Amino acid sequence: MATVPFTRRGVVVGALAGLGWLLTGRGRLPAAAATPAPRVSSRPLTGRWRPDGEGWLRREPVYSARPVDVAGVQWEAPADVRIELRALGPRGWSPWVAAGLAGHGPDAAPATRAGEPVWCAGARAVQVRASRALRGARAQLVAGDPVASARDWARERLAGVAALALLTPRLDAGPGQPAIIARRVWAGAAERPHGPIGYGRIALAFVHHTENANGYGRHEVPALLRAIAHYHRDVLGWKDIGYNFLVDRYGRVWEGRAGGAHDAVVGAQAGAYNTASTGVAVLGSFQSELPPTGALRALAHLLAWKLALHGQPTGGRVRVRVDPDGAQYTPFRGGAHVFLPRIAGHRDGDSTDCPGDRLYHRLPALRRSARRLTGSRVSLLALAAPASPGPYLQAPCGGRLIQRDGSPISGATVLVQVRGPRSVAAGHASTAPDGSWTTQLSLPHSAEVRALFAGDGVHAAAVSEGAVVAVSAAITLSASPQPASLVVAVAGAVEPAKPAVVLDVYASEPGGSRLLASDRFAAAGGRYSGSITVPAPGSYRLIARTRADDLNAAGSSTPVDITVAQSGSPAGPPPSG
Template identity: 40%
Template sequence: MRSGLIRGGEAQRGHEAGGGEGLWRRAGKRHGDLTRRPAPPAQRISASPPRTQRTADRPPRQRTWVSSRIKRRSRALFETVVLDPGAGGPITRRALLGGGAAWTLAAALEGAPAALARAAGGHFTVALDGVRFARDARGRLVSEPVRAPHAFSVVGLRWRVAPPGHAELHVRRRGGAWSEWAAAGGAHAPDGAAAPAGGEPVWVGRADELQVRVSDRAEGLVAACVTAAADGPVGAAAAALAFLPAFYAGQPAIVGREVWALGRCLPSVAPALGTVEFACVHHTETPNGYGAAQVPAALRAIFRYHRFFNGWHDIGYNFVVDRFGRIFEARAGGIDEPIVGAHAGGFNAASTGVALLGSYGPRGPSAAAQRALTRLLAWKLPLHGAPVTGRVQTVSDGGPYTRYGRGRRVMVHRVAGHRDVDSTSCPGAAAYRGLPRLRAAAAARAPAALSLALDGPPERVVFAAPQTVAGRLLDAAGAGVAAAEIAVEARIGLRTERLATATTGADGSWSAFIALKASALVRARFAGAGRRTGALSAYHAVSVLPAVTVSADRTIVPAGEAVVLSATTQPPARRMTIVVERVELDGTVTVVARVHLRARAGRASQAVTLAEPGSYVAVAEVPGSVSPGVTIQVPAAAVPA
């Protein structure tokens, strides 16, 4: 069905490319000039996530954090890369005008990333309740073109009650050609979250008009829009500085989060740690014609959509791979950590999420993206002791986005598609068909996974008290790996400190002494060597109790005289309590003095008068810890002869 819309001598297909404007021009003859109606007013939304989502994605009892490392703005951006064909063949003017992505039009026809939005990052909504819809030849509801009050770079659909069935949208610059239709449903979410009230964000480069196509009307339908600032091009040498240092053997080149976040995309809470039993492959369901210099802005816009529209604490994915074969660190917390994402509802705590930036339904990812994804999975899964082939049994946390109820045991591939665990078509038909080849390629590249065990320390230790930790490093056959250097590390907030190093013996065993001065998560790490991959142990949560001491200036005191009691604490406490108890011959204990003191540099003292003869014990207390006691004797007065 032709729309009759002509651009530069090229006709667009009304409902598959140019999409629906011809339908509304014809409908306008019956209902008036609907295409000229002003757009509904924009509605600002709060930057605070909804309470229900905030609870779902937040690790329990975590404080909001702002990393000084993330605050430092990276000035290393990306060089301008000429638009290449990628997996879709040569890009022609016909392909661009016949339904190419809006960002393709911006970058290729107008020639520069400078054509992208320059406004400061922001977000707004456009209500679609008052917009007219008409049915096309297939019975789908197609909206009239809607003009947004501001230019936007990301758009997604939100609804109040039920989703609008199958939903799509496309965009254009005012008076320009329409982009291809992009799917706008199938949201993922944090484990335990309520049903998502919106679809996935669609990156469009820059646009100010949109059109929606749905199978059913939805109450409270709105277009959620994000405006992102553009990055300027820089030289290739500067871009090379953006990659993170390689701390592990076989680690692929990964662009650090700071490069795209620029200190502005801060998570709302500290990241939660889970496990990595399998990898979940996604696509972002965004058009594929983007330029290399646009990717950082695209990630910032997706972050903003996830953070402020979905109410999550950070971008949902752990990694993003673009069509140029670059791997980006996405969710904050560390590329080698088992960070819990918000990408596969019900299975986030047991997986790592990797998103291909683009839409891969009819056509698969570019060869460069496939190679990068292969390198990433061949490193990430073995690092956590997981092979890249075969299946693993995992347990669903349930939720409205997965067909597996809470507590159900599910067998999934070690490299799975999003549709394997949730109710979605992600990562697209073509990308999903390519997963067997991806698994085989990753298996050919990946070294055999190692197993690194850590025994101890205890769950509670005293400040700076030496503790022994030990473990073993084993290969896939269960044999010990000898002469391997093991680092024992403590994760304190967002900071990781090395506590000790050890070398494995012939049987793979090792031991070391550590001393903790703050509560931490303790793990062992093998960085890999030669063809051996790195390995990480599970974390052990260790609480550090203050080290408290008490002393007396004398231990034998005449009745009625005072004894000076001195207390210390490490780390220094502002307040402490000295308690003096009298111990009777039958074992009865009576508190005779309780003195609350203000400490200076972790030290305090107090004179206590002991009036009655007997045996006394003095202790010092701070919250969570009590010192060993000091015994004081008050002898009875001698009876005159």
């Protein structure tokens, strides 16, 4: 094996080779076991609740054999209680950090008494204190991943050689798309959502803080995001990390919840408003400390861009409905309509002190900054889907593209995409002089779609609200009355393939048609065949149909009219009229 000389150049070459070995995953650190232990452990709080002389009750510390990156508290009762947590690291105990309920959570799920995750940075122990004694209290500990954390460190060391991967494509609206570090940088392929991705609409944005210590290093951020995601998924039972975006103290923006940063992904960040909002968390605790200037600048740019992309202003207030399934997080009645700022602090909508006093009091200035950044670079893109199901591979839809002042944008290309992390194209159109557009979608199944205008250098990019396009199966039918018989041979095809087709037989009468029978025919490979026997000679109408299922709306063939002649007589055409 060739050796690298011990020179300055040799050391650099060797270091880069070693970091590449680590980043590609071909190397393994000695501390990493072949089969990693579970990341989350649940430990009961032991001992008695004892006064600490500062107005709190505390329990004995909980020690861990593995370094703890994030910790939180779960308890049974009481509901109205303040909780704080601290961690023991190489330099001793950290300051106490709030770890109680903060109003985060998914809608349509019961509120669990589980506190916020607290960043512990590889601590050996944690300790909990509360304003009242907790019943059934447990510490939830999320262990670090030494291999992944070392790769994070390596990426930071190589930042001057290869920058962290940024989100693509660029969709410039308002001040332009900020540099957003792609989810795969911190999550990788292993951190997948535990459930389907949900999509809503963007009417407003909520600002949060994450209630962790503010002294984390640049290279610790990916591990911090992974640990928060594990806590949200594996302790709280959510699908994924709750926030759509996160901003660190260095002014870097990170993609959070999976599903597409350009779309209205439903998070678990503002109970009762998740389906109508996007959520951005600033990493840190800002109840008594000022948020860093770089983080505030990045936050203003991100919010100005995200709201403009969805055609929303950054100022003023918006009327939103309090989702009854998430009303337990709010001071409002479920189903009520309330007016909230377009850029809202979490406490504006839910019962919480998030995003901390010092960050919350900066929101008026943040809104002014976002409004200046946005300017007039806002486009509005509407999408309308027909109320009735569209045909297989030819479902119609349309809409209109205008500027914020109402003037049309003509000659622009609008893409229609199936909503999802990869946004699969389903159709495209060019806008007419009045900004309107229509197209037929190449959809084999029903799907939730969105329209996208990527911008043209003059007009800002825009994303529409979503719409569900129902698509029915395409069914063909042929029928052949058999000579000197009451038997009719039938055959046809169905796309996409279905397990069965129902054939309805109607008697043609002067006043219309009367249903006589419905027969089921098995279909294989998208084709079906068989025969029916009619009760007597006469005129009949046959229609083949499929029932609605999870993929397609109910579909039916073009009616086929037949005449079954008297026994021994040739069949003739169906009677007219």
